[in-house]
Amino acid sequence: MTNLTKSLIGILAVSALSLSAMAAKAQDSITIAEWGGASQAADRAAFFEPFTKATGIAVVDDVWQGDMATIATQVSTNSYKWSLVRGESALIKRGCDDGILERLDPALVGTADQYLPGGWNECAVAYSTFSTNIAYNADKLKGGAKPESIADFFDLGKFPGKRAVRRHQTYFLELALLADGVKPADLYKVLRTPEGLDRVFKKWDSIKDQIVWWESGSQPAQLLADGEVVMSTAWGNRIVAAQKEGKNLQIVWDGAGLDYDWFMMPKGSPDKEKSTKFLEYILKPENAAKISSVAPFGPVLKKAIPLLKSDDIADLPTNPANAKNAFAFDANYYTENDAELAIRLANWLQK
Amino acid sequence: MSTIEIGHDVGAATLDKRRLERSLQKAGRHQRLISVSLVAPLAAFTFVFFVIPIFAFFTFSVANTEVPRGLPLTSEAIKEWSGEGRPPQPVMEALTQDLQNTYNRTAVIGAARRLNYDIAGFHGLITKTITNLSEPITQPDVSSENTDVPDGFSIFGTSETTTTPTQTLPKDAGERLVSIDSRWGEPRYWQAIERGTWTITPIYLLTALDLRIGDDGSIESVSPDHRIYQALILRTFGVSAAVTMIAVILGFPLALFIKRQPANRASLIMFLVLVPLWTSILVRTTAWLVLLQGEGLLNDLIQWLHLSDTPIALIHNRIGVLVAMVHICLPFMILPLYSVMRSIPPTYTRAAASLGASPARVFFKVYLPLVFPGLSAGALLVFIMCLGFYVTPALVGGPRDQMLSYFIAMAVNRDLNWGLASSLSIVLILIVAIALLLLKRFSASALAK
Numbered sequence: 001m002t003n004l005t006k007s008l009i010g011i012l013a014v015s016a017l018s019l020s021a022m023a024a025k026a027q028d029s030i031t032i033a034e035w036g037g038a039s040q041a042a043d044r045a046a047f048f049e050p051f052t053k054a055t056g057i058a059v060v061d062d063v064w065q066g067d068m069a070t071i072a073t074q075v076s077t078n079s080y081k082w083s084l085v086r087g088e089s090a091l092i093k094r095g096c097d098d099g100i101l102e103r104l105d106p107a108l109v110g111t112a113d114q115y116l117p118g119g120w121n122e123c124a125v126a127y128s129t130f131s132t133n134i135a136y137n138a139d140k141l142k143g144g145a146k147p148e149s150i151a152d153f154f155d156l157g158k159f160p161g162k163r164a165v166r167r168h169q170t171y172f173l174e175l176a177l178l179a180d181g182v183k184p185a186d187l188y189k190v191l192r193t194p195e196g197l198d199r200v201f202k203k204w205d206s207i208k209d210q211i212v213w214w215e216s217g218s219q220p221a222q223l224l225a226d227g228e229v230v231m232s233t234a235w236g237n238r239i240v241a242a243q244k245e246g247k248n249l250q251i252v253w254d255g256a257g258l259d260y261d262w263f264m265m266p267k268g269s270p271d272k273e274k275s276t277k278f279l280e281y282i283l284k285p286e287n288a289a290k291i292s293s294v295a296p297f298g299p300v301l302k303k304a305i306p307l308l309k310s311d312d313i314a315d316l317p318t319n320p321a322n323a324k325n326a327f328a329f330d331a332n333y334y335t336e337n338d339a340e341l342a343i344r345l346a347n348w349l350q351k
Numbered sequence: 352m353s354t355i356e357i358g359h360d361v362g363a364a365t366l367d368k369r370r371l372e373r374s375l376q377k378a379g380r381h382q383r384l385i386s387v388s389l390v391a392p393l394a395a396f397t398f399v400f401f402v403i404p405i406f407a408f409f410t411f412s413v414a415n416t417e418v419p420r421g422l423p424l425t426s427e428a429i430k431e432w433s434g435e436g437r438p439p440q441p442v443m444e445a446l447t448q449d450l451q452n453t454y455n456r457t458a459v460i461g462a463a464r465r466l467n468y469d470i471a472g473f474h475g476l477i478t479k480t481i482t483n484l485s486e487p488i489t490q491p492d493v494s495s496e497n498t499d500v501p502d503g504f505s506i507f508g509t510s511e512t513t514t515t516p517t518q519t520l521p522k523d524a525g526e527r528l529v530s531i532d533s534r535w536g537e538p539r540y541w542q543a544i545e546r547g548t549w550t551i552t553p554i555y556l557l558t559a560l561d562l563r564i565g566d567d568g569s570i571e572s573v574s575p576d577h578r579i580y581q582a583l584i585l586r587t588f589g590v591s592a593a594v595t596m597i598a599v600i601l602g603f604p605l606a607l608f609i610k611r612q613p614a615n616r617a618s619l620i621m622f623l624v625l626v627p628l629w630t631s632i633l634v635r636t637t638a639w640l641v642l643l644q645g646e647g648l649l650n651d652l653i654q655w656l657h658l659s660d661t662p663i664a665l666i667h668n669r670i671g672v673l674v675a676m677v678h679i680c681l682p683f684m685i686l687p688l689y690s691v692m693r694s695i696p697p698t699y700t701r702a703a704a705s706l707g708a709s710p711a712r713v714f715f716k717v718y719l720p721l722v723f724p725g726l727s728a729g730a731l732l733v734f735i736m737c738l739g740f741y742v743t744p745a746l747v748g749g750p751r752d753q754m755l756s757y758f759i760a761m762a763v764n765r766d767l768n769w770g771l772a773s774s775l776s777i778v779l780i781l782i783v784a785i786a787l788l789l790l791k792r793f794s795a796s797a798l799a800k
Binding site for chain 2: 067069070072073076097098099162167198201212213226227228335336337338339340342343344346347348349350351
């Protein structure tokens with residue numbers, strides 16, 4: 001055998017090896033779409049990396065903004081981009097009703113009594129509780145007073161300046177009614193009446209020209225830190241993440257809106273087997289509890305709750321000290337009224 | 352080749368007219384064939400990649416296939432219904448069967464989505480009915496579930512107590528549907544299904560103009576708190592017209608100025624005008640964000656100069672949108688203006704002045720008509736570009752500054768409502784057509800003067 005043939009064989013062998021390695025890599029990965037920013041980083045630290053270490057299945061990140069239409073398109077055209085998608089309760093309910101989500105194996109998800117109330121669904125696995133809050137930048141407030149209640153958000157006399165609000169119906173409706181004196185338990189009763197929405201928009205009219213609208217979850221912390229706004233609605237965990245970066249942003253716990261984050265699987269996903277392994281992994285109590293140690297998310301699995309460390313509970317939305325005047329988002333209300341809410345909000349925004 | 356033939360004929364005593372005509376035609380045909388074959392690739396390209404897709408997209412605006420596909424039995428049965436009162440028993444039974452057909456679930460949901468465009472809430476009504484028809488209720492007992500929930504966690508589920516009927520559903524199909532949801536007793540929901548079986552539907556085009564089909568079948572305006580698109584169309588037109596005006600006011604003097612410069616300096620200025628075109632619109636828009644925001648450079652300068660104590664709102668409003676859009680559009684105004692101005696000999700205006708015309712008269716009577724082709728081309732270019740603007744208003748505008756394309760994108764991406772997206776696009780194209788007609792009228796009358 002000449003040197004040339006030897007080296008040729010060598011090259012061939014190496015390239016064959018690297019090819020098979022590449023194939024293995026392509027095979028052993030799943031793509032999970034989330035909402036970006038601090039919450040995605042939390043999932044990566046708590047679940048993705050340990051899962052990859054334990055199973056060898058890599059997790060690829062992607063980002064979405066809650067357009068269920070994108071999942072519907074992937075399912076109907078049979079071109080799957082995402083193996084699992086993170087979303088809140090209303091999205092899960094709608095996706096499940098519409099039949100665009102894979103029904104999970106009952107042996108995998110178990111029964112409703114293993115989860116916090118409302119934390120069970122045949123189409124998805126609830127894995128963390130999150131809160132929507134009001135937040136402010138304590139360094140930028142002029143004067144001594146600090147916002148303490150929902151009503152302060154609408155009080156331009158006490159706290160002059162711009163407010164940032166998510167350009168979406170969730171929390172927008174509830175915030176106005178709570179500030180208008182509706183009790184958390186009666187929120188959706190009022191919203192279901194014909195006058196309910198009028199009351200919401202009337203309340204917002206009082207500060208409409210002071211509103212800066214945000215759409216991506218990373219904006220509120222940025223707007224607050226830059227001093228662009230005095231207060232903002234925000235996802236609680238993003239504010240806590242900003243605190244860890246040394247910014248003096250504070251959460252107002254009054255009137256917090258609580259919900260679950262779920263993992264759903266697009267119907268017919270070719271990655272079902274690997275995704276199921278991932279769901280099995282995060283449903284082990286010791287793994288499920290890990291989310292609270294990296295970010296202020298609480299586990300939904302009841303068995304994981306006793307495993308939480310006392311240090312990690314302070315900022316949890318489900319901490320009894322925080323959840324006093326809180327309410328849980330009503331997924332049924334949102335799925336039933338989705339179209340109407342979108343039209344009314346678009347109409348009001350144009351005025 | 353043809354000239355040689357003609358030359359032979361001239362030599363003859365009598366001119367054979369017919370032969371000449373034929374040879375001319377032959378030569379013409381040959382040349383036409385060459386020019387057609389040169390244009391053919393472009394024509395084919397335009398047709399395949401432009402005309403067909405646009406036409407296909409426009410058909411979405413009236414397409415109405417979802418309901419017959421999702422609810423085939425109901426669509427057949429509802430033909431027998433007069434449209435008054437509650438539909439007869441067979442229609443109710445057909446709907447029950449359609450909704451229970453699990454193999455057709457995707458199409459049923461498609462039909463539900465389509466009906467939701469007609470009556471908001473129809474989608475929820477259908478999914479609720481499907482759930483209640485298919486499964487005998489096996490809801491876990493909520494009270495026993497709450498026992499071992501830690502403090503504070505019990506907040507979840509308080510709103511989950513849905514009113515699921517515990518009694519057995521009535522046998523009669525109609526009674527059963529009404530017992531699941533009383534809305535099935537209202538004729539307007541059935542009328543919407545009937546409208547869903549039409550070959551084509553007007554609802555998307557109506558929605559794009561804030562109109563709807565009323566309960567009595569006539570076309571009516573939607574209630575004031577549901578109106579979106581009329582104001583939007585006016586705004587899209589208004590913002591585009593305003594940007595065009597500002598671009599003319601800023602671009603005209605600049606083009607004139609560049610023309611008067613010596614050649615090398617003129618090319619340097621033109622280069623500066625064109626440099627922004629090398630950067631993406633997204634980058635240029637974001638740059639304005641940095642400049643104009645409350646804590647941005649411009650506001651810092653204003654406060655440093657003590658012109659104002661509080662930051663002035665320059666972004667997320669109409670000012671920001673106009674500034675950024677004019678910046679992006681200006682080169683498209685200056686280029687045609689400059690090229691036309693350069694081709695006008697200065698002798699014309701000098702002649703007019705030497706014959707005693709005042710400077711204003713020279714400008715309006717001589718110069719402006721000569722520049723008009725460049726001015727109209729630039730204005731039209733800018734106006735049409737502005738109509739389709741999407742990124743810039745989305746980034747630097749507030750909710751009251753969004754234009755049609757924002758809602759088209761939302762209909763396509765978020766709602767998967769291709770019918771509405773297509774209808775809004777038709778509105779946009781109609782605006783362009785109107786603008787072209789107006790310009791043609793205007794230029795004809797301006798040149799006739």
